Amino acid sequence: MVELVHRVKVFVYRYREQAPDYLLLRGAGHESFWGPIQGPIGFGERLDTAIVREVMDDIGVSRPMDVIDLHLPGRWVLGDEEIIEWAYGFRTLPEHQRLRLSERWSAFRWATFNEAYPSLELDTDRATLLRLHSMLHNV
Numbered sequence: 001m002v003e004l005v006h007r008v009k010v011f012v013y014r015y016r017e018q019a020p021d022y023l024l025l026r027g028a029g030h031e032s033f034w035g036p037i038q039g040p041i042g043f044g045e046r047l048d049t050a051i052v053r054e055v056m057d058d059i060g061v062s063r064p065m066d067v068i069d070l071h072l073p074g075r076w077v078l079g080d081e082e083i084i085e086w087a088y089g090f091r092t093l094p095e096h097q098r099l100r101l102s103e104r105w106s107a108f109r110w111a112t113f114n115e116a117y118p119s120l121e122l123d124t125d126r127a128t129l130l131r132l133h134s135m136l137h138n139v
Helices: 047-059 113-119 123-137
Strands: 003-016 019-027 037-040 066-069 074-078 081-091 105-111
Touching: 003 047, 003 123, 019 047, 019 113, 019 123, 037 047, 047 081, 047 105, 081 123, 105 113, 113 123
Parallel strands: 003 081
Antiparallel strands: 003 019, 003 037, 019 105, 066 081, 074 081
């Protein structure tokens, strides 16, 4: 029997000089790579609550200026788990430069799209960042 697991993947961004910067986080493991915030959705938890909780727990930012559904769910089977990942953009204020990183992360950096895109290891993360970036430019 396959267990269904729901997760959120949150791409935090801010505007500086009319262009978005994206927050990249590096995991605490020695084989970690740059990526977005991600975490589980608790049983009975709403998506919007999970997004805000994960951002607060991981970087200490409690309120978004905006949350964007990227309409790009991921779905795959890993062993006896079927994982469904819901991708969102989370806009924060430009002055959020001093973040409080959780122990899960060893480093962070803000990057323009041209810096962030090639820094992402996973194809799904690059596709999601591209979707967010294009949605921000079509607003």
